Every structure is written in structure tokens, then in C-alpha cells.
Amino acid sequence: MATTGMGSAKAGVPDDGKRTYRSEPGIAMLGATGAGKTTFLGALQIALLQDERGWTIWSKDPASRREMIKMNTALTSEGEFPLPSTGIDTFDWILGSRRERTERTGRLRSRSFEESVQVTLKLTDASGELARSDQMDLDDRRQLVEQVAGSQGILYMFDPIREFNRGDAYDKLFGLLMDIIATEAEHPGFDGRLGHHVAVCVTKFDEPRIYKTAESLRMLVWDSHDAAGFPRVHDSDARDLMHRLCRLSRSGTGQAVPQLLERYFYPDRIKYFVTSSVGFMVSERTQRFDPQDTENVYRIESGEALIRGPVNPINVVEPVLWLVEQMALNG
Amino acid sequence: MIGAEDEVHDSLSEELDRITGNAAFAVAEFGAAGAAIWRLYRDENGTPRAEQPSVPQSVMKDPDAFYRDVDPVFIVRTSAALPDNLFDLLAAARGVPVYECRKPLEDQIRKAITDSPLPLPYELAVFRQVPPGRPDAGRLVLAGHQIFPPGVTHGYRVAVRVRCEPTDGDGTVFAVVTRERRPDIPPNDQALRPVQIQSAMVPAGTYEISAELARPGRVLLHGLPGPLSKFTGSWDSVRHQVPDRLAAAEPVHLVCLVETSGDDDRLELRIDRLSQLIEEAEQGGGELSVSVVAYGPHAVAWRVDERQVAVPAWAAQGTRAVQELRGLARRPRDPREYRRAAQLECALETVARHLSERDGRPVIVTAGGRPPHPHTMDTRTTIIPCPERVNWKWQADRIASLGASFGALRDSGARADVWRTLGHDAMATVDDAVDIPDFAVRLGLRTAAQVVPFPFID
Ligand SMILES: Nc1nc2c(ncn2[C@@H]2O[C@H](COP(=O)(O)OP(=O)(O)OP(=O)(O)O)[C@@H](O)[C@H]2O)c(=O)[nH]1
Ligand SMILES: [Mg+2]
Numbered sequence: 001m002a003t004t005g006m007g008s009a010k011a012g013v014p015d016d017g018k019r020t021y022r023s024e025p026g027i028a029m030l031g032a033t034g035a036g037k038t039t040f041l042g043a044l045q046i047a048l049l050q051d052e053r054g055w056t057i058w059s060k061d062p063a064s065r066r067e068m069i070k071m072n073t074a075l076t077s078e079g080e081f082p083l084p085s086t087g088i089d090t091f092d093w094i095l096g097s098r099r100e101r102t103e104r105t106g107r108l109r110s111r112s113f114e115e116s117v118q119v120t121l122k123l124t125d126a127s128g129e130l131a132r133s134d135q136m137d138l139d140d141r142r143q144l145v146e147q148v149a150g151s152q153g154i155l156y157m158f159d160p161i162r163e164f165n166r167g168d169a170y171d172k173l174f175g176l177l178m179d180i181i182a183t184e185a186e187h188p189g190f191d192g193r194l195g196h197h198v199a200v201c202v203t204k205f206d207e208p209r210i211y212k213t214a215e216s217l218r219m220l221v222w223d224s225h226d227a228a229g230f231p232r233v234h235d236s237d238a239r240d241l242m243h244r245l246c247r248l249s250r251s252g253t254g255q256a257v258p259q260l261l262e263r264y265f266y267p268d269r270i271k272y273f274v275t276s277s278v279g280f281m282v283s284e285r286t287q288r289f290d291p292q293d294t295e296n297v298y299r300i301e302s303g304e305a306l307i308r309g310p311v312n313p314i315n316v317v318e319p320v321l322w323l324v325e326q327m328a329l330n331g
Numbered sequence: 332m333i334g335a336e337d338e339v340h341d342s343l344s345e346e347l348d349r350i351t352g353n354a355a356f357a358v359a360e361f362g363a364a365g366a367a368i369w370r371l372y373r374d375e376n377g378t379p380r381a382e383q384p385s386v387p388q389s390v391m392k393d394p395d396a397f398y399r400d401v402d403p404v405f406i407v408r409t410s411a412a413l414p415d416n417l418f419d420l421l422a423a424a425r426g427v428p429v430y431e432c433r434k435p436l437e438d439q440i441r442k443a444i445t446d447s448p449l450p451l452p453y454e455l456a457v458f459r460q461v462p463p464g465r466p467d468a469g470r471l472v473l474a475g476h477q478i479f480p481p482g483v484t485h486g487y488r489v490a491v492r493v494r495c496e497p498t499d500g501d502g503t504v505f506a507v508v509t510r511e512r513r514p515d516i517p518p519n520d521q522a523l524r525p526v527q528i529q530s531a532m533v534p535a536g537t538y539e540i541s542a543e544l545a546r547p548g549r550v551l552l553h554g555l556p557g558p559l560s561k562f563t564g565s566w567d568s569v570r571h572q573v574p575d576r577l578a579a580a581e582p583v584h585l586v587c588l589v590e591t592s593g594d595d596d597r598l599e600l601r602i603d604r605l606s607q608l609i610e611e612a613e614q615g616g617g618e619l620s621v622s623v624v625a626y627g628p629h630a631v632a633w634r635v636d637e638r639q640v641a642v643p644a645w646a647a648q649g650t651r652a653v654q655e656l657r658g659l660a661r662r663p664r665d666p667r668e669y670r671r672a673a674q675l676e677c678a679l680e681t682v683a684r685h686l687s688e689r690d691g692r693p694v695i696v697t698a699g700g701r702p703p704h705p706h707t708m709d710t711r712t713t714i715i716p717c718p719e720r721v722n723w724k725w726q727a728d729r730i731a732s733l734g735a736s737f738g739a740l741r742d743s744g745a746r747a748d749v750w751r752t753l754g755h756d757a758m759a760t761v762d763d764a765v766d767i768p769d770f771a772v773r774l775g776l777r778t779a780a781q782v783v784p785f786p787f788i789d
Contacts, residue, residue: 079634208710284633285718292708293716298631301592301670308632 025327026122027320028148031157032172033128036203036277038082040157040316041091041125042071043277047313048095055317056096064091075278079307081297085127087140088147095119095324119324124151131172145176149183153323154198156261160210160245163254170253170260177264197326198261198270199319202242205233205276206314211294213248214241214274229289230280232314238272269326273319279312335430336439339407342428343443346404347371347379351450357384359403360436361417363410366391368401369440376509376526377450378548381440392416394423403427407436445485445546453479453550455491455542456506456523457788458573469576475510475523476788478542478550487544493786494537497777502532504562504569504784507542507550528562528569531555534768535777536614538786572784582618582691583776584646585609586682590673590699591662592627597742599660600761601698604740606653607767608696612776613649619776620690621652625659626678628669629704631715635667640674640681646690672714675703675749679726680719686733693735694774697753698761700742727752738774740765 029037045068048055059065067089074080101115124147130140148154156173163169177194184190204210214220219241220231233241239258246254261270278296280289296308346356355372371381390396397420405428406421413421421429432439454475461470478489495503508523527550540554552559562569587605591598612619623644630637643655675697686693704717727749731737739754743762750758757773759765771777 079632208708208713212708212710283718292720293718294708295713295715298669298715299671300667302666303670306632306634306667310633 024120024122025153025324026124026147026151027153027155027323028124028144028151029126029155029157030131030148030173030176031128031203032131032159032162032166032169033084034162035128035157035159037125037128037155037157038071038085038089039075039277040155040201040203040275041123042075042082043311043313043316044320045072046076046311047316050312051317053317053321054097055321057093058096059091059093061092064093067091068093075307075311081305081307085125086129088124088126088130088144090147091121091123091125093121093123095121095320121320121324122151124148128172131176141179145179145183148176148196149180152196152327154196155319155323156198156200157203158200158242158257159203160242160248160254161204161207163246164209164248167254170256173257173260177260181264194265196265196269197323197330198265199323200238200242200258200261200270200272201275201315201319202238202245202273203275203277205274206278206280206295206297208295209248210245210274213245215291217241217244228280228282228287228312230312230314231289231291233274235271235273235318238274241274242272271319271322273315273322275313275315275319277311277313277316278307279310279314282309282312284309335432336434338428339405339430339432339434339436339439340443340446342405343371343439344447347443347447351377357401357403358405358407358436358440359401360407360409361413361421362408362435363412363414365414366417366420367436368403369436371440373450375511375524376548378526379444379447381437381444391420394420398423398425398427405430407432407439409433409435447547448482448484449479449544449547450481451509451512452477452481453526453544454508454510454523455493455788456504456508456525456785457493458783458785459788460576471574471576472519473523473570473573473785474519475508478507479544483544485544485546488541490539490541492537492539492788494789495533495535495786496783497535498783501562501564501784502530502557503786504528504530505552505555505559505786506562506566506569523570525566526550528566529559530562531557531559533557534772536768537789569784572782574783582620583612583694584620584622584686584690584692585612585652585694585696585776586622586624586686587652587656588624588626588675588678588682588695588697588699589656589659590627590675590697590701591625591659592664592668592670592673593700593742595660597700597761601740602656602660604759604761604765604767605696605698606656607765608738608740608771608776609649609653609656611767611771612694614777618691619649620646621649622646622682622685623652623655623659624678624682625662626674626699628672628701629674629677629715629718631669632667635665635669637718640678642681642685645685669715671701671712672704673699673701674717675699675701676706676717676721676723676726677704677719679703679723679730680721683726683729686730686735688733692775693730693733694738694776695730695735695753696738696740696757696774698740700745702745702747703749723749724752736774738770 031037045057048057097117099115102110102112104110126144130144214233219233219237222231280294281296283290297305298308299305357370360367368386369381370384374380390400408431454477457476458471459474461467506528507526511522540552543551545551589601609621625641644652703723706720706722736756737753738757739750740761741750743760757770
């Protein structure tokens with residue numbers, strides 16, 4: 001694979017039956033101020049730990065490592081959210097796992113071996129402020145546009161609560177897409193659409209208004225193996241839920257966000273997820289999910305938001321792994 | 332004509348001094364239009380009165396009959412020209428002084444009466460309670476409390492301290508009386524005779540009033556909070572409304588709910604207002620018990636310890652309750668507390684659970700600002716629900732069904748529905764000046780189910 005644009009994936013030479021698969025996809029996070037981008041990244045580490053697939057996460061880059069640890073302690077030990085981001089942060093995080101692979105060795109013979117997988121995530125987390133159109137000419141904004149253009153995947157964070165109150169997601173996304181397209185259009189063979197894979201994450205699922213909307217649409221499903229009894233919204237319902245939530249938006253243009261994405265990206269490269277970085281509140285007494293008290297966030301006297309209970313991210317690993325997979329498949 | 336006004340005044344005063352009992356005297360004025368005869372006497376209170384008796388024409392034409400039947404002490408002549416018959420009467424004056432004046436005699440009489448000293452002491456009709464220890468202790472006795480000694484004249488002023496009890500009916504009666512002095516009757520049983528009866532709607536309380544003698548028969552009372560008006564009922568009827576003793580006012584249980592969250596200044600305001608209200612309620616005279624219930628937000632996070640609704644005083648004495656209230660100002664606070672609600676619903680539940688009829692009619696006064704935690708998820712406010720799922724409405728209804736009244740001393744910004752319910756009978760914002768006596772009256776903390784028509788002297 002080329003060293004630019006589409007990242008790289010190489011398989012090591014089989015010798016002792018062990019192989020290593022490496023990939024370095026770049027993933028950019030987009031979303032309005034306060035949509036939950038940085039929290040999502042912090043929750044990713046926790047989510048990976050809780051995930052049964054046994055992924056690990058680490059970093060070779062000291063700055064990225066420091067950030068990773070800082071985010072983790074804040075969320076889990078202090079129950080604190082990250083401060084609003086300023087400018088652009090890039091993290092080089094490595095996702096590691098092992099997988100069983102079977103390889104054909106002859107016409108009828110095949111053999112199995114364990115492959116270690118390492119995916120280097122180049123994550124771009126920019127302040128939502130940079131999506132404002134009046135920021136168009138600033139260096140940071142230009143840098144963001146370049147980073148997005150150079151990534152293969154986009155995590156688009158859509159915050160329905162902000163849509164209720166402000167209703168500006170469409171305007172901001174539109175402005176940003178125009179800038180990205182302007183950059184991409186310089187490449188030969190550009191056909192008017194962006195080639196990125198896009199994971200659209202509807203954030204803050206634990207918030208009562210979002211939870212109740214999903215409930216009223218009968219979109220909640222329960223995993224019988226889940227000890228705490230957390231509900232989820234199936235990915236196949238996620239786009240509908242987002243659509244529904246957008247109908248409640250202040251400006252009413254939120255509904256057009258999926259259409260906008262589906263027009264400028266390839267629709268089959270977009271997937272919707274309903275997520276909550278901090279997950280649902282768990283009652284301290286019953287240790288279980290309580291459908292009357294879902295939100296895991298509260299505000300204290302100073303106005304600061306804090307986390308109420310343990311962090312049990314919902315659908316945080318999934319969009320990232322989906323992106324990694326899609327990028328690997330599509331090379 | 333030289334004015335002889337001074338002589339007339341002196342002469343009237345002397346004659347007024349002289350008359351007692353049923354005695355009377357007459358004076359006459361001769362003017363251009365004819366004669367006016369005045370008869371002066373004292374009423375049962377000793378107040379000088381003047382009237383114009385009708386005198387037959389025949390008497391006015393016959394000097395013998397005139398000086399015998401009318402028998403004027405003096406005659407005032409206000410005109411040089413007189414009807415003929417009056418000239419005839421003057422001619423036969425027989426030593427009766429004739430003063431030539433410009434001032435009409437009526438004015439002179441008025442002035443002389445005003446200037447005359449009181450022949451009898453004036454008293455204020457008041458209640459006294461038979462002191463404890465006596466066989467009929469606590470019984471109410473209508474008595475006279477002397478305000479003016481005999482001999483004083485208009486302009487004399489005296490201060491009196493009276494206490495007014497809450498009363499139904501037409502307010503408190505302020506009656507100036509004299510006492511029928513009969514040596515054969517002990518002073519306390521001597522009948523009181525009204526000089527002047529007025530009434531006023533006066534909030535219960537103690538008042539420093541001053542009584543000023545305007546003239547015999549007329550006393551001005553200053554220093555009452557409301558205007559006095561002429562009493563329309565009769566003395567006998569009001570005198571018979573005297574209750575045997577003060578009915579113990581309905582026992583009241585004042586329950587103070589105080590939200591301890593928010594900044595210190597605000598909490599102090601809440602404590603101050605509630606303390607004032609307790610002190611006001613204590614003056615109500617009835618049996619009063621006071622409870623203090625303190626509440627803050629529920630602990631909504633694992634890292635914060637739950638602080639239960641506290642009941643530092645239940646059905647206690649007012650002073651104890653005030654002490655406990657003051658103690659709340661020094662409570663420690665967790666900076667990680669929830670800011671959007673307070674466990675008002677659980678405080679109401681605590682009250683509903685503890686209330687008993689034994690302690691009196693409940694009066695629930697809440698000083699706070701935040702809304703309660705809802706009992707279920709509320710997507711409109713998104714306030715975190717009460718962990719006990721307590722419904723504030725049910726609790727308020729439960730308390731209301733016990734005949735409670737509700738008063739709220741809320742923060743100026745507090746808009747939630749709950750304040751309309753909790754401020755049903757009286758509502759004020761703590762940040763503004765609160766008319767505490769009025770607030771107490773609206774909650775029935777200062778009313779009596781009894782007519783207590785007269786003020787008390789303690
Ligand atoms: N209920 C709920 N609130 C969340 C969640 N994640 C984030 N939030 C809230 O959203 C706020 C903003 O989150 P951030 O992660 O800082 O958002 P951001 O997109 O990085 O914002 P900028 O850096 O300012 O662009 C947090 O302070 C929380 O109050 C979640 O999973 N559930
Ligand atoms: Mg951020």
C-alpha cells in the first residue's frame with residue numbers, strides 16, 4: 001500500500017506459525033463543539049478493556065501516551081470530562097489483538113496459525129469550534145481540512161442534544177465538507193464523492209431525551225448476557241433514530257445531515273451507531289441499569305459536568321473497529 | 332359696647348364647677364332676633380352638657396315668670412336693638428348680671444365646657460386575667476384602667492401599654508368609661524359607664540398608645556396601627572360579649588422545611604425569615620409546636636455520600652426550633668453535590684410520615700428554591716429522579732388532607748410548579764422584604780376563634 005492517503009497494511013512472513021498484521025489507518029473525528037469527541041476517545045480505552053475480543057491499546061509516542069493516561073484517569077478515577085479542546089490534537093494509538101487465521105497450503109490442505117494484529121490509529125481530534133464557517137481562513141481550520149482529507153476514516157459525532165438546543169449541525173458539516181472537497185478535487189480521478197468510510201455516532205444515548213425517543217420507537221434491545229441489563233439500539237435502527245431526533249431540532253435542518261453525508265460520501269461506506277461514551281447510570285444499590293434514571297452525567301454547583309457512576313461505554317469500540325475493518329478490506 | 336367675654340367665661344366656669352348630680356343652671360342670650368335660653372347640667376359621667384329648653388312665649392313676656400321659671404344666672408346681650416319684650420325683661424333684671432358681648436353665647440359655652448376640668452377619673456375599659464393561684468385563675472374580668480385623674484383639663488396626655496388578642500368580629504373596642512362610685516359596692520363591681528366607644532381592626536400584639544383629653548367627653552387615642560371608628564353596637568351588647576376566659580387558640584404545628592443548598596447568604600436569609608416567622612407565631616397566643624426539617628440534593632453520583640433529610644427538631648418549642656435552624660448555617664458542604672434539584676419530595680414524605688394530629692393543625696412553610704427530584708424520568712426538565720421514587724405531589728396531597736396550610740418563602744428565581752402548591756396560602760420571595768405578620772395571618776398562625784372585644788392590660 002502507498003505511504004500516503006490510504007495507509008498501509010502488511011502481513012509478516014510465516015515462519016514459526018506466528019504472523020503479524022499491521023495497518024496504519026488515519027481516522028479523523030468531526031463534530032460540533034461539545035458533541036463528545038474527546039470523551040469518546042477517552043472512553044475507547046475503557047471500552048476496549050471491557051470488550052471480549054481482547055484488544056489492547058498502547059502508544060509508542062510519549063505525548064500520545066501521556067494523553068491516553070490522562071484521559072483514562074480523569075474518566076474512571078475522577079469522574080471528570082475532558083476540557084473543551086482547543087486547536088487540533090493528534091494521537092498515535094496502537095490497537096493490538098490476536099486472531100486465528102487459516103491459510104490454504106495446498107489444494108486440499110490448510111493450516112491454522114495465530115496472527116497478531118496491530119493497527120496504528122492516527123486520530124485527529126479537533127475542537128468543534130474549527131467547524132465554524134467564520135474560522136475558514138485560520139491555520140488550524142486549514143490543517144483540520146487537510147487531516148480529514150488525508151484520513152481514510154471519519155468518526156462523525158452527532159450530538160442530538162445540541163441539535164435540540166442549537167440546530168447547527170447541518171450548517172457546520174456542510175461548510176467543512178465543501179472545504180474538504182475543494183482539497184480532494186485537486187486529485188486526478190476525483191468523481192465528486194469522498195472516498196472515506198464514515199462512522200456516524202449519535203452520542204449521549206444515556207441522556208433521557210435520546211433514551212426515551214429510542215424507547216418510544218421500540219428500538220431498544222437487550223442482550224440477555226449483559227449483567228447490568230443495558231439496552232442498545234441496533235445499528236440498523238441507528239439512522240432512523242437519528243432522523244427522528246433531528247425532527248426535534250431547533251432549526252429543523254438536522255434531518256438533512258444523513259442526506260448530506262450520503263450525497264458527498266458513498267452511501268455504502270457510511271454506517272450509523274447509537275453510542276454513549278460514559279454509558280448508562282448503574283444504580284449503586286442494585287448494581288443494575290434503571291430505565292427511569294439513565295443518564296450517567298450530572299452537573300454540580302460550579303456548572304461542571306461530572307460522571308455519576310462507573311463508565312460502561314456503549315458502542316464505542318464498534319465504530320472504530322468497523323472503520324478499521326472497512327479500511328483493511330478496501331485497502 | 333365693650334366686650335365682657337372674659338367675665339362670661341369666668342362666670343360659666345364657676346357655675347359649671349358648682350353643679351353636681353342633677354343640678355343645672357340656665358343662661359340667656361338676648362339678641363336682635365330674640366332670646367336664646369341655655370340649660371347647662373352634667374350627665375352621669377360628669378360631662379357638662381348644654382341644651383336649649385323650650386320656654387313658652389308667655390314666660391318670655393312676663394318678667395315675673397321669666398325670673399322665676401328660667402332663673403338665668405346671667406344674661407348676655409349681643410345687640411343694641413332688641414325686641415320690645417326683651418327690653419321689658421332687662422328693665423326688670425333684679426340683680427341678674429347683664430353682659431354685653433359680641434361673641435354668641437353658644438361659642439362661650441362650648442369654650443367653657445372644653446376648658447372645664449374632669450370631675451371624675453376617666454378609665455379605659457380593659458380585660459384583666461385573674462392571676463394564677465386564685466381559685467378562678469385565668470378568668471377574664473372587664474375592668475377600668477385609669478387614664479385621667481380627676482381635675483385634668485384638655486391637652487392632658489398619658490401613655491398606656493395595651494395588648495390586643497386576636498379576635499373575631501368587629502375588632503377591638505376602645506372604650507373610655509367612668510365608674511359609678513358607690514361606697515356600698517366594692518370598686519371592682521362598680522358599674523362602668525361609657526364616655527366614648529370606638530373600635531379598630533388591630534392585629535394581635537402589644538401597643539404603646541397615648542390617650543389625649545380633647546375635652547370632657549372626648550378622648551383621642553394615638554398609636555394604633557389601624558384607624559379607629561365610631562363603634563356602632565351598644566355598650567350593653569359588647570359588655571355581654573365578654574368571654575369567661577380566653578379559649579386556648581387552636582393548637583398549631585408549624586413545620587419549617589429549609590433547603591440547605593445554595594450559597595451561604597441565601598441559606599442565612601431562609602433561616603432568618605423562618606426564625607422571624609416562628610417568633611411571630613409564638614405571639615399568636617395559642618399552643619404552638621415547631622418542627623425543623625432540613626434537606627439538600629440527593630447524592631446522584633457514587634462518589635458523593637447521600638445526606639438524608641434531617642429532622643433536627645420535631646414538635647419542639649419555638650426557641651429550640653430557632654436554635655436548631657441557626658445551627659444549619661454551619662453545615663459542611665460537598666462541592667460535588669447535584670445543583671439542579673433538592674430532595675424536597677423526600678422532605679415532604681418525612682413530614683407526612685411524622686405528622687400527628689396530637690401536635691395541632693399543620694402549617695407547612697418551605698424556604699427553598701430548587702425543584703424536587705421527580706419520581707420518574709422527566710424528559711422535559713431532565714432532572715435526575717428521586718432514588719426512592721417519591722412523588723412530591725402525592726406527599727403534598729397527603730399533608731393537605733390533614734388540613735394543613737402551606738406557605739412558601741422561595742428564591743426569586745424559583746419557578747417550578749411545586750412552589751405554587753407549597754405557597755398555596757402564603758407566598759413570598761426571601762430576597763425581598765417579607766411582611767412576616769401578614770404572612771403569619773394568612774397561614775392562620777395568628778387568629779382566634781373567639782370574640783375578645785377589649786384590649787388587655789398586663
Ligand atoms: N450524557 C452524556 N454526556 C456526554 C457524554 N460524552 C460527553 N458528554 C458531555 O458532553 C460534554 C463535551 O464532551 P467533549 O468530549 O469535551 O466534547 P468535544 O466534542 O470534544 O468538544 P470540543 O472539544 O469542545 O469540540 C462533556 O463535558 C459532557 O458533559 C456521554 O456519553 N453522555
Ligand atoms: Mg474535545
